[in-house]
Each structure stands twice: as structure tokens, then as C-alpha cells.
Amino acid sequence: MNSTIFSTREAASFDQLIVQEVAPRDGLQIEPTWVETADKIALINGLSTCGFTRIEAGSFVSPKAIPALRDGEAVFQQIERQAGVIYVALVPNLKGAERALSARADELNLVMSASQTHNRANMRMSCESSLAAFDDIVRRALAAGARLNATVATAFGCPFEGRIDEDRVIGIVDAYREMGIEGITLADTTGMANPRQVARLVARVLEALPAAALTLHFHNTRGLGLANVLAAYESGARRFDAALGGLGGCPFAPGASGNICTEDLVNLCDEMGIPTGIDLPKLLALSRGLPALLGHDVPGQVAKAGRNCDVHPVPDYVRQI
Amino acid sequence: MNSTIFSTREAASFDQLIVQEVAPRDGLQIEPTWVETADKIALINGLSTCGFTRIEAGSFVSPKAIPALRDGEAVFQQIERQAGVIYVALVPNLKGAERALSARADELNLVMSASQTHNRANMRMSCESSLAAFDDIVRRALAAGARLNATVATAFGCPFEGRIDEDRVIGIVDAYREMGIEGITLADTTGMANPRQVARLVARVLEALPAAALTLHFHNTRGLGLANVLAAYESGARRFDAALGGLGGCPFAPGASGNICTEDLVNLCDEMGIPTGIDLPKLLALSRGLPALLGHDVPGQVAKAGRNCDVHPVPDYVRQI
Numbered sequence: 245m246n247s248t249i250f251s252t253r254e255a256a257s258f259d260q261l262i263v264q265e266v267a268p269r270d271g272l273q274i275e276p277t278w279v280e281t282a283d284k285i286a287l288i289n290g291l292s293t294c295g296f297t298r299i300e301a302g303s304f305v306s307p308k309a310i311p312a313l314r315d316g317e318a319v320f321q322q323i324e325r326q327a328g329v330i331y332v333a334l335v336p337n338l339k340g341a342e343r344a345l346s347a348r349a350d351e352l353n354l355v356m357s358a359s360q361t362h363n364r365a366n367m368r369m370s371c372e373s374s375l376a377a378f379d380d381i382v383r384r385a386l387a388a389g390a391r392l393n394a395t396v397a398t399a400f401g402c403p404f405e406g407r408i409d410e411d412r413v414i415g416i417v418d419a420y421r422e423m424g425i426e427g428i429t430l431a432d433t434t435g436m437a438n439p440r441q442v443a444r445l446v447a448r449v450l451e452a453l454p455a456a457a458l459t460l461h462f463h464n465t466r467g468l469g470l471a472n473v474l475a476a477y478e479s480g481a482r483r484f485d486a487a488l489g490g491l492g493g494c495p496f497a498p499g500a501s502g503n504i505c506t507e508d509l510v511n512l513c514d515e516m517g518i519p520t521g522i523d524l525p526k527l528l529a530l531s532r533g534l535p536a537l538l539g540h541d542v543p544g545q546v547a548k549a550g551r552n553c554d555v556h557p558v559p560d561y562v563r564q565i
Numbered sequence: 566m567n568s569t570i571f572s573t574r575e576a577a578s579f580d581q582l583i584v585q586e587v588a589p590r591d592g593l594q595i596e597p598t599w600v601e602t603a604d605k606i607a608l609i610n611g612l613s614t615c616g617f618t619r620i621e622a623g624s625f626v627s628p629k630a631i632p633a634l635r636d637g638e639a640v641f642q643q644i645e646r647q648a649g650v651i652y653v654a655l656v657p658n659l660k661g662a663e664r665a666l667s668a669r670a671d672e673l674n675l676v677m678s679a680s681q682t683h684n685r686a687n688m689r690m691s692c693e694s695s696l697a698a699f700d701d702i703v704r705r706a707l708a709a710g711a712r713l714n715a716t717v718a719t720a721f722g723c724p725f726e727g728r729i730d731e732d733r734v735i736g737i738v739d740a741y742r743e744m745g746i747e748g749i750t751l752a753d754t755t756g757m758a759n760p761r762q763v764a765r766l767v768a769r770v771l772e773a774l775p776a777a778a779l780t781l782h783f784h785n786t787r788g789l790g791l792a793n794v795l796a797a798y799e800s801g802a803r804r805f806d807a808a809l810g811g812l813g814g815c816p817f818a819p820g821a822s823g824n825i826c827t828e829d830l831v832n833l834c835d836e837m838g839i840p841t842g843i844d845l846p847k848l849l850a851l852s853r854g855l856p857a858l859l860g861h862d863v864p865g866q867v868a869k870a871g872r873n874c875d876v877h878p879v880p881d882y883v884r885q886i
Contacts, residue, residue, distance in 0.1 A: 365880060404883075406874065437873075440837045466866050470791075474792055512792070515759035516761045553728075556724045
């Protein structure tokens with residue numbers, strides 16, 4: 245395989261990297277402070293004008309399980325939808341799917357963990373039960389004309405079981421596709437993936453799946469998020485989840501990182517010449533409003549340090565040397 | 566160029582990646598809180614038992630310019646030197662070199678910026694004046710039997726001038742080598758490099774320089790530090806600076822990152838199968854002592870999140886599902 249990213253030869257151009265913004269869902273879901281419905285809507289409306297083609301705007305999970313996102317209906321009904329933007333909703337079960345479809349979600353995202361133990365911890369059922377429950381959701385969504393995506397959580401590692409066998413992940417991807425689910429997300433739910441593992445698994449999955457159907461979801465828990473993106477991109481992946489400000493993860497571990505940070509990813513792409521279609525200055529302005537909205541600092545670094553290409557005025561004393 | 570890192574084919578083995586630990590110098594130099602000489606010595610002694618072959622242990626700069634490191638002599642004289650570890654000192658001028666040699670530094674590291682503006686801001690002189698001053702230092706060091714390294718600061722970008730012309734960097738590397746300086750460091754002083762640029766410049770420099778003589782020094786200012794390491798490694802670089810805890814950078818910007826974090830880098834290498842010879846659990850224990858020593862949180866992530874390979878106990882409720 246030739247390296248297209250790190251190559252010392254100039255490539256004529258890079259393929260576009262598509263970013264799905266997930267802060268309104270995967271970012272806000274674990275925030276301890278309630279974010280007002282109007283603020284969620286304003287955030288999504290702001291994101292809708294930055295050039296994204298996909299935004300995961302909320303979830304339709306039990307309000308007892310995730311109170312932070314209990315206003316999913318109001319959010320989906322009141323956002324200003326931009327043409328060309330797909331608004332995605334995470335749904336855990338048929339009831340959630342019905343709610344999401346009523347609220348006019350464009351795409352439903354289903355989740356099951358590759359790890360039995362993690363699926364039991366997260367979904368309170370076995371993987372077999374999860375898969376069986378997907379059947380009704382898929383039928384209902386297709387009948388309603390909605391798009392479908394399904395996520396393989398803990399695809400690169402489970403905090404309880406450790407490394408996940410690749411064949412198991414491939415098997416789940418196949419099962420999803422056989423059910424009629426078009427989009428597949430491989431999620432590194434707790435930030436355990438490394439670039440070499442990512443390159444290998446992505447290459448295997450893309451033997452059977454078109455790149456347009458595959459999303460990679462990385463967390464930056466151990467600082468490897470952007471390196472994993474480059475490894476996946478080099479293996480042919482083109483769609484990535486990322487969260488404004490790097491929101492997500494665990495809010496009770498100060499300094500611990502959540503999702504890969506959207507503006508840090510777009511800055512990387514801008515610097516490397518990989519087109520994203522996303523307006524970085526607009527995104528940075530939105531990100532810089534997050535600490536006031538959430539009441540705490542966020543992990544994203546470019547919003548603090550500025551873009552690579554931003555230069556500073558020369559100090560006066562230097563002019564005199 | 567074939568990708569050796571992200572390749573989907575299994576490589577028989579990776580070459581060793583050599584980490585030079587720089588926390589005692591580049592990390593501590595900007596700490597606002599005074600770190601006692603005994604604590605510096607204890608830190609370096611601890612690092613000396615982790616498997617490093619190179620530690621930048623201090624600098625011999627004017628105590629007025631960098632008061633945090635004004636005890637360089639005492640540190641170098643009192644540390645317990647381990648066989649096989651090279652203890653490096655940063656020196657800005659001939660006076661600093663004399664002090665470092667008296668204190669038995671094994672290697673002197675000289676610094677000049679590729680950017681004229683940055684060199685004037687940092688060293689208060691032009692690049693030409695810096696280079697001219699190196700001559701005496703080199704002669705003195707070689708006469709004393711010390712090793713020599715010289716750093717090209719702002720090699721990938723200057724906060725005042727922006728992108729630096731590659732030919733200029735190559736010209737400085739050539740000038741260093743012609744003076745008799747064996748080791749060369751390319752430093753991304755303010756975290757402006759991107760992986761593509763790194764791969765290209767490293768490949769060019771290694772056309773004339775053996776990999777054993779080249780060190781890369783990255784900051785994680787915009788979250789690209791480890792991605793830049795992989796790009797450089799893939800282009801043939803094998804030696805990297807890193808700081809315990811990710812110390813360095815600007816202590817007045819909370820959350821902004823400094824040097825790439827040693828334990829995060831070693832964790833990445835362990836996961837990818839790149840040997841470093843460094844004992845990660847020992848390193849993590851040292852890193853976890855930094856917040857108490859410095860009075861603030863540090864950017865390193867693996868010390869907070871644990872290694873990728875650490876698994877957690879399964880919650881009781883899961884066993885009952």
C-alpha cells in the first residue's frame with residue numbers, strides 16, 4: 245500500500261474528508277449541567293451553517309437514562325434545517341425509533357457493542373437480543389423512508405474485555421448489512437484504538453463496504469484520536485465523527501478527553517490540504533462559546549492556541565535588535 | 566514510499582524509537598512555581614531508571630532569563646548517573662557551555678531559530694550572530710570531549726513569520742554539520758507542524774544525515790504531536806524529544822499543551838509494537854507525582870485514563886443480565 249498522506253511526493257489532491265458533527269448528541273449527553281432546549285437549538289443552527297453535511301442532533305433514549313437529552317423531540321422539531329444537511333438521531337429501541345421518526349429525524353443511528361460485556365453494561369442485554377431488536381426498527385425506519393446507520397461500539401477494544409477480535413467486528417458489520425442497514429460506524433468507544441490496528445481493520449471492512457457507507461468514531465482518551473483518523477483515512481475511510489470542543493467522554497475526569505475535537509480535526513485537514521468543506525473560523529467562534537454554555541473548560545486545543553496558520557505581531561523590542 | 570506503520574501487512578518488526586526525556590529542562594523552564602533542587606534531582610534520578618538513554622537534565626542560561634533552572638550546576642553535580650544514559654544540557658552561549666562542561670554535562674545542546682524574527686525575539690540576536698557564536702562553543706566542547714547537538718528551532722513554522730522555507734532549514738542543518746556538530750534537532754517550537762510537512766522535511770534532511778543523528782522535537786499545541794511523530798518515524802526518523810506529563814508550553818493558558826507527552830508516546834509505541842526500551846508503568850508512577858510537585862494538572866492523558874491495555878472489573882449488575 246502506498247502512503248498517500250505522509251508521502252514525500254506531492255499528491256495532486258486529497259479526497260474530501262466528511263465530518264459528522266456529534267457534539268449535540270455524544271457531547272451533551274454526559275454534561276452534568278442542563279443545557280436549555282433553546283441553547284441546544286442555537287448550537288445546532290450554528291453548526292448547520294458551518295458546512296457540515298451530517299449532524300447527530302440528539303437521541304431518543306429514556307429520559308431517565310440520559311436526562312441531558314430528554315428534549316429530543318423539541319430540538320428536532322424546532323431546529324432550522326439547512327438543505328443538504330442530514331440530521332441524525334441515536335435510537336436505542338423501537339420506542340426511540342418511533343419518537344425519532346415523529347420528530348422528523350433524517351437518519352436513525354442504532355448501537356450495539358462488539359463486546360458482550362460492554363453491551364450488557366450499556367444496553368442491559370446480550371448482543372443477540374440487541375440484534376434481534378434491530379429487525380423491527382429497521383423495518384419501521386425503511387417504511388418511513390428514513391436513512392439507517394448502525395454503530396459497532398467498542399470495535400477496537402472493550403474496557404472490560406480488552407482487545408476485540410476482528411472477525412467478530414466483521415461479523416457484526418455483515419449482520420447489519422444483511423438487515424438492510426446502509427451506514428456502518430466503527431466506534432472506539434473508550435479510546436483504546438491505535439493507528440496500526442485502525443489501518444488494518446478499516447482495510448478489512450472496506451473490502452466489502454463502500455467508503456461512503458463507513459464512519460469512524462474515535463475518542464481522544466489517550467491522545468491518539470487524530471493519529472487514528474489519519475491511519476483510517478490512509479486505509480480509505482472518508483467519514484468521521486467529531487465533536488465541537490472535543491466534548492464527550494467523562495466530565496468527572498478533568499483534563500480527560502472525549503470525542504476527537506471537530507475544530508482540531510478541520511485544522512489538521514486544512515494544514516494538510518485535505519478538503520472538508522467546513523468553515524474553520526466559524527467553527528472556532530462556536531467552540532469558544534462552549535465554556536460559557538457548559539460552565540467548564542473543554543479539551544479542544546485549536547480554539548485556545550489558534551490555527552497553525554495564525555501569525556502573531558512582532559514584539560517592539562525585536563524591531564530594535 | 567511504502568507505509569511501514571499503517572500498512573495492512575504485518576511488518577516483521579519495527580525499529581526502536583528512541584525517546585529523549587526533556588521534562589527537567591523544557592518542561593520545568595516555564596513553571597511559575599520554584600521546584601526545589603532536591604526535587605529536580607529526584608525526578609531525574611527516577612527518570613534515569615525508566616530505560617531512557619538520553620535525558621535533557623537542565624540548561625545553563627542566565628538565571629535572570631530563566632530563574633526556574635538557575636540551579637543547573639547543583640542538579641548536574643548531584644544526580645545519580647546511570648550507565649548508558651547521556652545527560653544533556655541546553656546552552657545559549659560560551660559562558661553557558663563552560664558552566665555545563667564544569668558540571669559534567671555529557672552533551673551540549675545549542676539552539677538557533679530558523680526564523681530571523683524568532684531568533685531575535687528568543688536569543689536577542691540575528692541568526693548570523695548566533696551561528697558565529699557557535700564556533701567558539703563547538704571548539705571548546707570538542708576539546709573537552711563532550712558531545713554536541715544543535716537545534717533548529719521554529720523549523721516547521723514561526724509564530725511571527727509563519728511557514729519556514731525548507732531550503733532555509735536544510736541550509737542551517739548543513740551549516741551545523743560543517744561546524745562539526747554531530748546531532749541535529751528539528752524543533753516545532755510552537756506546535757505549527759503538520760504530518761505531511763513533517764514527512765517531507767524529515768525525508769529531505771535524511772538524504773544527507775544518518776537517522777541516528779536526527780532528533781525531532783514536537784509540541785502538542787494543536788493536538789498534532791503524536792501524529793507528527795508517526796509521520797516522522799515513517800519517513801525514517803528514530804529519535805524524539807518528549808516531556809513527562811506533556812510539560813512545557815505556556816503555563817498561563819490552562820489546557821494548552823506543551824511538549825508531546827512521554828508516557829502518551831510510549832503507550833502509543835507499546836500498542837503499535839514499536840520498541841522503546843522504556844518501562845511504562847514506572848513512567849506513569851513518576852508522571853502521577855507531577856501535579857503535587859507543580860501545583861497544577863498536567864496535559865498527559867495516559868496517566869489519567871490508564872494504558873490502552875488496562876481493563877476494568879465488570880460491574881456486578883452486568884453479571885446478572
